[in-house]
Amino acid sequence: MRTVPLTTNGPDVSVQGLGCMGMSEFYGPSDETESLATLHHALDQGLNFLDTADMYGHGANEQLVGKVVRERRDEVVLATKFGIIRDRDTGARSFRGDPEYVRTACDASLSRLGVDTIDLYYMHRRDSSVPIEETVGAMADLVARGKVRHLGLSEVSAEELRAAHSTHPITAVQSEWSLWSRDVEESVVAECARLGVGFVPYSPLGRGFLTGALPAESELAPDDFRRGKPRFSGENAVRNQALLDIVQRVAAAHGATPGQVALAWVHAQAERWGLPVVPIPGTKRRARLDENLRGADLVLAQEDIADLDTIAAATSGARY
Secondary structure, X not given: OOEEEOOOOOOEEEOOOEEOHHXXXXXOOOOHHHHHHHHHHHHHOOOOEEEOOOOHHHHHHHHHHHHHHHHOHHHOEEEEEEOEEEOOOOOOEEEOOOHHHHHHHHHHHHHHHOOOOEEEEEEOOOOOOOOHHHHHHHHHHHHHOOOEEEEEEEOXXXXXXXXXXXXXXXXXXXXXXXXXXXXXXXXXXXXXXXXOOEEEEEOOOHHHHHHOOOOOHHHOOOOOOOXXXXXXXXXXXXXXXXXXXXXXXXXXXXXXXXHHHHHHHHHHHHHHHOOOEOOOOEOOOHHHHHHHHHHOOOOOOHHHHHHHOOHHHHOOOOOO
């Protein structure tokens, strides 16, 4: 695959990465054998940017990804995250960003991954009880100690990004960004462009909806986290199905799949906004990975992009 510098001083990453979360939970049953095969296949295809987090599978996802990374460390730009605490019994979430926790979380991730250094370490969510400068200061200390190479933030505001970047250079911001989730365009994307920070969109396929292959909510696995989410439920789901007509029309014109069109639209935002945009669609299957990779090479006409741009305003239901 082609590569792109994530920032002027950041790592060169494949123009599309791989989100590994669904290999361990959230999207139905796991299949470790196929997931490991998918990770190896991704590296074989030249995809070098792997994304995980300590909260995915309560650490199991880092252990899974680590099995492959340890074998092929020189081929991987490895990203993981800290900051979301999940109660194993209730599933309740809380956030921590105090320096002591930052250090402890990093060491735990390094142990699970089985590596000496994390290439890109994200603050997964902001702990509002701790000044962001304090959290990023602790992350910067990890860089100084050689445990981390580059710093990232997830789901932050433009103001938070500025404050963090003034403490230590930020390499990437990761947030949801897709045809039907464009809140980041209000201020964060422009701030990334101004500061020279790369943008890493997660869920660029609308959590599977934009592929056109997602079953009805009633057919999703019982533990699929999309059950009950506003956009996938009730009348919202019915109304949102009509949005796929636009994606499918563009896909037919290009001999592509709806998912490839959705990814091509995200890739097109790099030129529109003037910054590196590296989406990380998630999958645990080799066949779906190959389909997604072709989306990185699909070039849309301006009239296609204009048609697709209408989807966000017509989407029914909130993200969460």
